[in-house]
Amino acid sequence: xxxxxxxxxxxxxxxxxxTTSESLILKIKNYCRKKRIKIVVSNDINLAVKLNLxxxxxxSFNKDFNHLNYSLKKKFIILGSAHxxxxxxxxxxxxxxxxxLSSLFKRNKNYLGLNKFKILSKFTKKKVVVLGGVxxxxxxxxxxxxxxxxxxxxxxEKKKAP
Numbered sequence: 001x002x003x004x005x006x007x008x009x010x011x012x013x014x015x016x017x018x019t020t021s022e023s024l025i026l027k028i029k030n031y032c033r034k035k036r037i038k039i040v041v042s043n044d045i046n047l048a049v050k051l052n053l054x055x056x057x058x059x060s061f062n063k064d065f066n067h068l069n070y071s072l073k074k075k076f077i078i079l080g081s082a083h084x085x086x087x088x089x090x091x092x093x094x095x096x097x098x099x100x101l102s103s104l105f106k107r108n109k110n111y112l113g114l115n116k117f118k119i120l121s122k123f124t125k126k127k128v129v130v131l132g133g134v135x136x137x138x139x140x141x142x143x144x145x146x147x148x149x150x151x152x153x154x155x156x157e158k159k160k161a162p
Contacts, residue, residue: 013042
């Protein structure tokens with residue numbers, strides 16, 4: 001994380017436990033503040049507001065609109081992910097700023113590939129962020145989309161020594 005620039009946003013998500021460690025998120029938040037990196041929490045608007053985070057990330061399975069009832073700070077970011085047209089329209093109604101559209105390269109159940117990705121991204125005026133399978137080997141292919149924004153876990157993970 002030390003090499004990330006100020007245009008980076010960290011999304012904290014942990015779906016493996018039911019309780020979220022507020023102390024861990026606060027440690028990450030303090031680190032991010034020092035590095036001028038934004039931090040958002042996944043799927044928990046209450047926690048994002050309580051801990052004064054930069055925003056919230058709404059996964060594709062979150063179809064809730066309760067966050068629209070909150071009085072949020074001016075620069076609070078709402079991000080969301082989608083895999084198809086129906087989910088894109090839900091994210092627009094949820095008033096997200098950016099839609100993470102997946103999966104571009106990773107061949108999973110949500111695999112789109114370049115052509116389907118281009119078509120789906122035309123169904124919204126929101127900024128679209130590439131998600132899924134971005135690597136050093138296919139990074140240049142993002143230029144075909146005229147879309148420099150991408151997200152990923154494995155791309156940013158520190159490689160383990162053999």
